[in-house]
Amino acid sequence: MTKISINIIEKVLSNHIVQKNIRDDADMVIDTYEIYNPNHFDFRENCLYLMKSEDLPDSDAVPVSLNVVCWGIPEGFEIKKYKNINLLMVEGITPEKNINFIISIFHRYNSLEERLNSLILENASLQEIIDLATEMVEMPVNILDLNHKVLAISTEMDAPDDPIWKSLKLGYMTEYYENILNTSPTMRDIIKAKGSSIEITSSISGHHVQVSLLRSGGRPIAYFGMHKFYETRKPFDKHTLQLYEYLFRKINRNSGQYFEMKADRGLIYEEFLLNLFNRKFKDSDEIDALLVKLGFDVDSSYQMALISFRNSDIRADLYFTIMDYLEKVMPNSKCIAMDLYIYIIIPIGGDDYLSDETQKIMTEFLDLHHCLCILSPPFESFLKLHKFNPMFETVLGFIKKQGREDRLYHFYEFADLYGMKLLAEEMPTERMVHPMIQKLLDYDAEHKSDYFETFKVYLRNESSISTTSNLLHMHRNSLQYRINRIEQLLGDHFDDWKLRELLLFQMKCLEYQDIFLK
Structure with a gap:
């Protein structure tokens, strides 16, 4: 019942x-x-x-x-x-x-549910499902593919004065199609919404709409939507949303029979990755059993990659184009779209990293589609894979702060910054620096000088007056005078390589704090 x-x-x-x-x-x-x-x-x-x-x-x-x-x-x-x-x-x-x-209420909804179950059992068309859904929710509804092409739309009910609904009714790629592509919500809005459903005022029509992302095997496959046709600028009544969510769950549970999906990319992989990130596996034997089921070689080494789109409002179909392509250029890899990113587990056998040829192909493809990829260090044990997700998130922040426009990144490029981030989180105070560095900073603040920057370039270039003067565009004699003043101020000639390395490391920490913590 x-x-x-x-x-x-x-x-x-x-x-x-x-x-x-x-x-x-x-x-x-x-x-x-x-x-x-x-x-x-x-x-x-x-x-x-x-x-x-x-x-x-x-x-x-x-x-x-x-x-x-x-x-x-x-x-x-x-x-x-x-x-x-x-x-x-x-x-x-x-x-x-x-x-x-x-x-009469119980009879009506029991009857509607029985009819819906019969249609699903009989493998009826999406159009029949949508027409019955319209009768049940008493609102115009539709299903679109990920290119926003209409797969089914209410035939017995319209949303008057709604240009989006009109565009949908007229059909794919009509003169009104830009309305559909440019309206809110975006896929990003829906994925981040609770339950992959969102109620929003359309940016084009100003009418209230409810949009949900249908999934099969853990992967987005279509949009299910509802338009308000009366009091259009007010939110939906609660009973309407309850019926809509019931229909959404029902259609979503049975979406596999309406949308053809790749057999090797399914819910088991999404759950596997989520459980790895959430540290829910007890031992490596449990992980190995699932790896075999997913078609991985348990004796292989791996890398994990994260694909992030430069354009946050990217359409869903591009996710799948990229996933299909990457699985071709990296045989035996597995992709999934999750939290607006594409995660990939890549077997690399006995190699240290992906081959230069594969990286070149990836870079060209990433450039074409305006997205970036971060590659993790190689690993053999999946028990520590949970550490990669916060690493990826942090590196994305570094890339954004630095304004970099590269397409392919390796984690080792950011290992020092990531280490400093972890160090900074554990430091009892904001700055714990060597007294010599603090003395220079205090001197510069009092005298409006830049001794600290001069000293940093000097140490980084192995105390070479010639190289430092060229980089700072200073005359050698002027630089030598300044270095002498710094040595007098600090009371050391810096011949001890351990002291130089300590000072350089703390200078790097200060740079990290100034750039990434502000």
Whole structure:
């Protein structure tokens, strides 16, 4: 039997409701109804209780989230005392007619669910599914592919004065198609939304729409959407959203029969990667068993790659173009789109890194599609793979701060910065530097000089006056004078290589703090 909500019952009885309280967490949990017997106190969460006003129990005698329809209002009744339950108080209707209303509600939604299940079982067309969904949700709905081409759209209901709906009805690649491509929400909006569904005001029409991302095997495959056709600038009623979410879940669960998917890229891989990131595996044997199931060579070495798009509003179909291509140029690799990125596990056998030829092919492809790739260090044990995700996120921040436009990056390029980030997070104070460096910094602050920058370039170039003077565009004599002044100020000639390395490392730490922590 289908489940309905107190919100749906409220909609049907709206002309007779005089007072009500519906909790914010009310959902589709009711699958039966019962005429309340005051002598029976075994309340059930999934039951709707129908009662007379004189039988309404005290508020503290009923469980939280109970669902009640009560005809008549008791003397001295205060609705605020019943904030813990879902309660509809009705008048102007006989108990018999009220029961008939309730019976009709259950009959309607049971019938609709049976028809929907039959269509799915019979492998009916998407158009038949969408037409029934329209009848159930009482709003115009549609399904689009990832190129925004209409796969099915309501035939018995329209969204008047909505240019987006008009564009969809006229068909793919008409003169109005730019409306569809340029409207909000973007795929990024939907993926980041809770449950991959988002309610938003369309940037083109100004009307309220609800859009969800259908998935098969953990991978986005299509859009499911609903347009508001009355009071279009107001949000959807709660009962409408509840029915929409029910339909979305139903269609999504059965999406595999409507959309052809690659057999080797599925939910098992998405769960595998998520469980690795969340450290849910107990030992390497458990991981190896799944690696075999996914078609990996457990004796191989691996690299993990992350693909990030320069354009955050990229269309979904490009994700799949890139995943399909990368799996061709890197045999036996596995790709998945997750959290707006593409993650790839790449077997590299006995090699240290991907071959130069493969990297060149990848770079050309990444450049064509305006995205970047970060390659992890090679690894053999998947037990430590959870460490790569925060590494990737941090490196993306470094790349953005530095304004770099390269396409392919190796983690080792940022290993020193990442190490400094971890060090900075553990430091008890913002700056813990050598007294010599602090003395230079204090001197520069007091005298408006740049001795610290001069000294840094000098040490980095192995104390070469010639190289340092060229880099700083200073005369050799002027530079030598300044170095002498620095040595006098600090009281050391810096012949000790350990001291030089210590000072250089702390200078690098200061650079990191100045650039990446501000």
